[in-house]
Amino acid sequence: MKLRKEKPSPPAEVLLSLAGLSLSLLAAACGAPGEPTPPSPPIPSAISDLAGRQIGDAVLLTFALPLKSTLGERLNQVPTLEVWRGTLRPDGTPDQRSFRLVDTVPPAILATYAQEGQVSFPEPLQPDELRSAAGQTALYRVRTRVSERKSSADSNEIRMNLYPVPQRIDGLESRITEKYIGLSWTPPNSTSAGAELPAIREFHVYRGELDAASAAAAEKDLHSAVWKLPLLEIAVTAVPEYQDASFDFGKTYAYVVRSVISEGGSLLESGDSRPAILAPKDVYPPAPPQDLVAAAVPGANPGRFVVDLSWTINLETDVAGYHVYRSESEDARGPLVTPELLPTPSFRDTTVASGRRYWYTVTAVDRSENESAPSAVALVEVP
Numbered sequence: 001m002k003l004r005k006e007k008p009s010p011p012a013e014v015l016l017s018l019a020g021l022s023l024s025l026l027a028a029a030c031g032a033p034g035e036p037t038p039p040s041p042p043i044p045s046a047i048s049d050l051a052g053r054q055i056g057d058a059v060l061l062t063f064a065l066p067l068k069s070t071l072g073e074r075l076n077q078v079p080t081l082e083v084w085r086g087t088l089r090p091d092g093t094p095d096q097r098s099f100r101l102v103d104t105v106p107p108a109i110l111a112t113y114a115q116e117g118q119v120s121f122p123e124p125l126q127p128d129e130l131r132s133a134a135g136q137t138a139l140y141r142v143r144t145r146v147s148e149r150k151s152s153a154d155s156n157e158i159r160m161n162l163y164p165v166p167q168r169i170d171g172l173e174s175r176i177t178e179k180y181i182g183l184s185w186t187p188p189n190s191t192s193a194g195a196e197l198p199a200i201r202e203f204h205v206y207r208g209e210l211d212a213a214s215a216a217a218a219e220k221d222l223h224s225a226v227w228k229l230p231l232l233e234i235a236v237t238a239v240p241e242y243q244d245a246s247f248d249f250g251k252t253y254a255y256v257v258r259s260v261i262s263e264g265g266s267l268l269e270s271g272d273s274r275p276a277i278l279a280p281k282d283v284y285p286p287a288p289p290q291d292l293v294a295a296a297v298p299g300a301n302p303g304r305f306v307v308d309l310s311w312t313i314n315l316e317t318d319v320a321g322y323h324v325y326r327s328e329s330e331d332a333r334g335p336l337v338t339p340e341l342l343p344t345p346s347f348r349d350t351t352v353a354s355g356r357r358y359w360y361t362v363t364a365v366d367r368s369e370n371e372s373a374p375s376a377v378a379l380v381e382v383p
């Protein structure tokens with residue numbers, strides 16, 4: 001009978017290695033014990049539509065906020081903005097080593113400069129910096145991030161030549177009249193850094209409409225304003241004054257003026273003047289009605305008379321109607337005989353008595369309830 005040989009047992013080291021491998025595979029299959037690893041924060045997609053222009057002592061950077069990450073996931077928060085600035089080499093190519101982080105804008109602040117997904121952020125420039133680098137080319141790029149650990153890739157790059165600008169206009173005077181809002185100011189005589197100023201070419205006047213509740217905050221900081229209509233250029237003038245005749249009573253306006261010089265072959269504006277915040281109220285009554293005519297005519301009943309009155313319609317566009325007053329004394333205006341405003345320049349008085357004399361006057365009332373002075377008196381004798 002042939003005996004079967006026993007196979008030799010594997011060494012202890014091999015058994016231990018196999019046991020460790022089995023445990024590793026089991027752990028991988030069942031999930032490692034302990035706290036789960038948090039997902040990596042999203043990286044915003046790079047901004048590709050960066051644009052900019054110098055306005056006063058700032059470069060206004062405009063771009064669309066990134067909405068998705070590099071993996072196509074939707075970003076659910078406003079990111080932090082990083083502004084990078086660099087210079088050119090002598091051969092005109094970007095000096096990559098020159099780029100420096102010049103500003104970091106937190107989400108809470110960046111959100112105040114965003115409207116419908118579009119950002120317009122003024123990156124400030126120091127006046128001394130503008131003076132020392134007058135006419136030199138600056139390069140700008142931006143990045144965004146939602147985590148300290150990873151920023152987006154660089155945006156597209158923009159170039160601009162930077163110049164000193166006129167000092168901001170400090171004293172913007174204003175006055176409200178019935179026909180216009182008058183603005184006047186003193187032109188600056190130096191740049192924002194105190195250097196000699198080139199000749200001022202013109203002044204640009206801007207106007208925006210505010211939510212009245214934000215007027216007090218806007219007086220201190222125009223960026224705190226809540227706009228119904230943003231600042232828009234309404235006039236170009238060569239003299240330091242302007243009359244705005246296109247305003248409406250009952251609205252709250254902010255006005256700013258910028259001085260304009262010619263630099264680098266183009267026009268360059270200063271920063272905003274101190275704003276003038278105005279809420280014009282209509283306290284101006286219409287003109288008195290003209291050409292009042294009154295006549296006693298037979299009424300519907302035999303032996304009864306009525307008085308027909310008519311006058312010329314007022315030319316003011318905000319006239320809401322007319323009031324008629326009647327007196328039995330020449331020296332007194334008498335009581336109102338039309339409790340409701342008359343929409344047209346005519347009235348028939350059916351409450352007169354025979355054999356009496358009446359003195360009539362008419363007033364015009366506008367939509368702000370300002371009442372005019374009385375018209376000339378019309379005397380009627382009722383038969």
